[in-house]
Amino acid sequence: MPGEVDREELRRMVEAGAQLVEVLPEEEYAEDHLPRAISLPLRRLDDEASTTLDRNRPVIVYCWDSA
Amino acid sequence: MSPRAAWRLESLGFGDVYEYRGGKLDWMAAGLPTEGTNAKRPRVGRLADTDVPTCRLDDRLGDVRDRTRKQGWDAAVVINSERVVFGLLRAMELDLQADHQVSQAMRPGPSTFRPYVLADEVATYLHDHELENVVITTSDGRLVGLLRKENVSR
Numbered sequence: 001m002p003g004e005v006d007r008e009e010l011r012r013m014v015e016a017g018a019q020l021v022e023v024l025p026e027e028e029y030a031e032d033h034l035p036r037a038i039s040l041p042l043r044r045l046d047d048e049a050s051t052t053l054d055r056n057r058p059v060i061v062y063c064w065d066s067a
Numbered sequence: 068m069s070p071r072a073a074w075r076l077e078s079l080g081f082g083d084v085y086e087y088r089g090g091k092l093d094w095m096a097a098g099l100p101t102e103g104t105n106a107k108r109p110r111v112g113r114l115a116d117t118d119v120p121t122c123r124l125d126d127r128l129g130d131v132r133d134r135t136r137k138q139g140w141d142a143a144v145v146i147n148s149e150r151v152v153f154g155l156l157r158a159m160e161l162d163l164q165a166d167h168q169v170s171q172a173m174r175p176g177p178s179t180f181r182p183y184v185l186a187d188e189v190a191t192y193l194h195d196h197e198l199e200n201v202v203i204t205t206s207d208g209r210l211v212g213l214l215r216k217e218n219v220s221r
Binding site: 001002003004005006007010013018021022023024029030031032033034035037042045046049050053055057058059060061062063064065 | 068069072073075077081085089090091092099101104106
């Protein structure tokens with residue numbers, strides 16, 4: 001079951017090497033994204049997760065809010 | 068969207084997956100920096116006057132008016148001890164009967180904007196609604212400052 005992190009945990013984990021992934025459409029990532037986040041829109045997740053992300057490091061995903 | 072992404076990653080064999088539920092809104096509402104094409108455009112959180120006069124619900128209107136005008140202002144924000152915004156006193160309300168309590172005179176529940184909103188968007192809102200100012204709050208309703216039309220007009 002995926003875990004949940006808050007802002008402070010996110011900062012600590014990214015600092016420690018976690019991968020931060022914005023799953024919103026690319027245009028929204030281009031306008032504004034969190035520092036060190038990469039763009040991997042939900043609709044491309046199935047095809048690209050395995051090549052884009054490292055399975056050996058934690059992954060944190062986010063969108064606008066939890067909706 | 069992010070809960071689905073987190074679960075899908077797990078199903079794809081990623082073992083250590085987390086979701087930041089607050090998301091971009093929470094990050095920006097905290098005034099933290101972002102990157103991207105909008106990152107350098109001015110946002111209202113930085114343009115708002117944080118020294119706007121404030122008062123409490125049970126203050127006497129005449130006292131608030133005197134204090135506010137003495138500081139060179141024509142508006143005061145009504146807050147509680149946690150700085151949560153309850154109302155706004157604009158020039159018109161400040162000029163009501165001095166013996167009123169603030170709670171009787173204020174405009175309750177004023178429109179508010181979050182600090183990360185782009186200045187251009189609020190400038191348009193102020194223009195369209197013929198307003199002189201608008202209150203900027205955090206997502207939990209706490210006062211950041213008052214954004215005046217002249218702060219965003221070019």
